Amino acid sequence: MTPDLILPYDGILPVFASRPVWCGRASTVIGAATLGAQAWLGDDSVIRSDGQPITAGDRFWLGARSTVHIATESLPTHIGDRVTVGRNAVVHACTVGSDVVIEDDAIILDGAIVGNNVLIEAGATIFPRSKLESGFAYGGNPAKRLRPVTPEELAERAERLREASGEAASPAAHPEPPETEESVFVARTARLSGRIALGAGSTVLFSCELAAEVGPIVVGADTNIQDNTVIRSRGEGVVIGRDTTIGHNVRMADCRIGARSLIGIGSVLAPGTVVADDVMLAGGSTTDPGQLLEGGHLWGGRPARILGTLDAAKRAMMSHIVEGYCRHGREYRLLQEQEG
Template sequence: MTPDLILPHDGVLPHFASRPVWCGRGSTVIGAATIGAQAWIGDDGVIRADGQTVTLGDRFWLGHRSTVHIATFTHGTTVGDRVTVGRNAVVHACAVGSDVVIEDDVVILDGANVDGGVVIEAGATVFPRAHLPGGFVYAGSPAKAQRPVTREEIAERAERLREAAGDSAPMPPADEPDVEESVFVARTARLRGRIALGAGSTVLFSCELSAEVGPIVVGADTNIQDNSVLRSRGEGIVIGRDTTIGHNVRIADCRIGARSLIGIGASIAPGTVIADDVMLAAGATTDPGQLLEGGQLWGGRPARILGPLDAEKRAMMSRIVEGYCEHGRAYRRLQAEYP
């Protein structure tokens, strides 16, 4: 059993200690990833080591539509043994110890350090550079210790999470995207309906774009990262140019301006209008019809202004866009070479 899609990065292919126990539909492993024995990778599970290394211990379990990634310029990802990750979670550029349970919809962000012997409850966000000492259950955004936890409870919750995974819902057939040569659409992405992708845009692995009611329009050089889901059920979705949509983002009918960044695991409610030059923090949500004015960093549930979008953040956002344009060019070539 091997993933649906395996690609190298800079000539380096993933290394598996042994053949995985299971690899689901749309599962993808890329680059300098080392994966221990008895791994289980669910449907649309993505492990992407394209710029730093990913090291996953024995008996690693990755739930359906979950993502493991790195920060290209700063952090790899290291995970210990017997770690269980639920559905729609993101483990990003961080260190996680052994015997850890990461439940559904959890986001762990860059530079975080999660000790062994931890449970992170569903929907929690572990903020950048946070340290979660072992021996506790964590919840909330930011994740905070709630109570002590025993090794027996950790093992029980891991087993319960795995048993609850089941099969992911069957997906309707995807359309064959008609795009120009500069656009990258991952083989494991699924596009349906009226979708227009601007020059140089990228749609990464296991994304779902469903425009069966209103259209989806994506601007030039905009990137939509792994496992993000865009579903139009009304007026449609319009995203400006030079914008980043992070991993595992959920977007309903809305407008998102140019040169913006929608952080990992964010959720955009119907009718939201996001102006140009906005950063929306990881794990944030918007209310239906909310307006996010430009030039600001927004975050929280629901989103509120956290401060001005300074020059450092703008430069970081620009680097991400440039990096994903490069990724798109590389992945177009690699997908053709590794059918």
């Protein structure tokens, strides 16, 4: 059994020590990724190694709608043996030891180092450059050390996650994507339905779901929507401005996002949220229904609050991400066409 979609990046294809035990619907592995024996890849799981390597040891279990990625120009991702990742989790540009359990909706951010025999509880956010000591459970946002954890508890938690994966819903229909101009990239594993308008140069990456059930979804020019993000319109619709980044595994419904903004990995935007132009929302954040995020600030937390000013360095970083994803979109469109 092989992933639903395998693509090279920069001429490099993924390497598997042996054929995975299971590869779910729309599972995707890209680029310089190396997976050990007995891997399990759930529905809509994404391993995207486009610019730095990803390595995962033996018996790596990646739950449905979870994402493993790198920092394109700076940081790889390395994962040890017997690591279990639950559903809708993100492992991003970090190092994870062996015998680690990462529960549903958890996020590990850039430069973090996770020791061996660690439990990361559901919904936790591991902030950038954090160091998690071996043998402990961590939880919260930002994650804090909670208590010692035994190998027996880790094994039980891992088994629970795997059992839950076996109860996944049957495969959903895969509607035809909307017609787009040549500068737009929509991944083959993305699912788009309803009235959706994608601006020139926009990018919708692997296993995203955009469902315009009532109002429309409008995406501005050169905006990128990253792997496993889900956008639903059940009322007035969703409008996202130009030159904006929507990170991995974001959830949003019936909201407005301004231009030149960044919505961080794993954030959840409640209906009625309004994000002004020039906003950076930190990974793992949430908003309250109807909340307004004023422009020119870094926001973060649950619910989001102002953490600081959006200085020149952050603005430059956000612009650099947009430029990089415009380039990725062009590259992936060509690769997907060649893959057929």
